[in-house]
Amino acid sequence: METNLLLVEDDAMLAEALRAGLAQQGFEVDWVVDAAQARTVLVDHGYHAVLLDLGLPGGSGLGVLQAMRGRYDTTPVLIVTARDQLSDRISGLDAGADDYIVKPFQPDELYARLRAVVRRSQGRVSPVxxxxxxxxxxxxxxxxxxxxxxxxxxxxxxxxxxxxxxxxxxxxxxxxxxxxxxxxxxxxxxxxxxxxxxxxxxxxxxxxxxxxxxxxxxxxxx
Structure with a gap:
């Protein structure tokens, strides 16, 4: 069974490269380019994980993340952003992100971090x-x-x-x-x-x- 992901990224060149690489790793990827689209698809669909940029048209990735956690959506979120300040990392993690990787990055590191957040989420004990x-x-x-x-x-x-x-x-x-x-x-x-x-x-x-x-x-x- 493939792991389905949502990629929220407004850089088309980077997004296409990520989609191709993730497909080779066995991930099925949906891609949206702005905060409004992300909010809509996250309400309507269930994903195993989200790759989320912070600087988005029409709103911030942080706002998307806060909306998810506000409605008890525990889908793992890996923030992928050019913002490398410690304060940005802290804000993302405090808002409920599971991990944070700064651009530019090595694809293999992204894949490893992504597999890790998905694995941790599947290992969580959730009461039936x-x-x-x-x-x-x-x-x-x-x-x-x-x-x-x-x-x-x-x-x-x-x-x-x-x-x-x-x-x-x-x-x-x-x-x-x-x-x-x-x-x-x-x-x-x-x-x-x-x-x-x-x-x-x-x-x-x-x-x-x-x-x-x-x-x-x-x-x-x-």
């Missing part, structure tokens, strides 16, 4: 969440019902994970929007309801209870 026959494995990004794998979208996965993390408690629509998109009030009013409907269809109508006027709950209690 279970409720009413449904199990969610955050590390593997897998959902099962009565032991059978169930295909869910990335948005559905994030919605379900937050509800299961807070089983027995009511989760508001705004909290779900924040977890799925990293912002509240900027999407269609029924979007979360659509994801909940899809999850009920796939996992059982009784799994998720609606708490009218507030949000949703998995499991008993209040």
């Amino acid at each position: 969440l279970s409720c009413d026959g449904v199990t969610l494995d955050p590390a593997r990004r897998e959902v099962t019902r009565d032991g059978e794998a169930v295909a869910v979208s990335m948005h559905e996965f994030r919605t379900l994970m937050l509800l299961m993390e807070r089983a027995g408690r009511v989760v508001s629509r705004e909290q779900l929007e924040e977890a799925v998109y990293g912002s509240s009030g900027t999407i269609e009013s029924n979007t979360i309801a659509v994801y909940v409907h899809q999850l009920r269809r796939k996992l059982g109508e009784s799994l998720i209870a609606t708490v009218h006027g507030y949000g949703y709950r998995i499991g008993g209690g209040a």
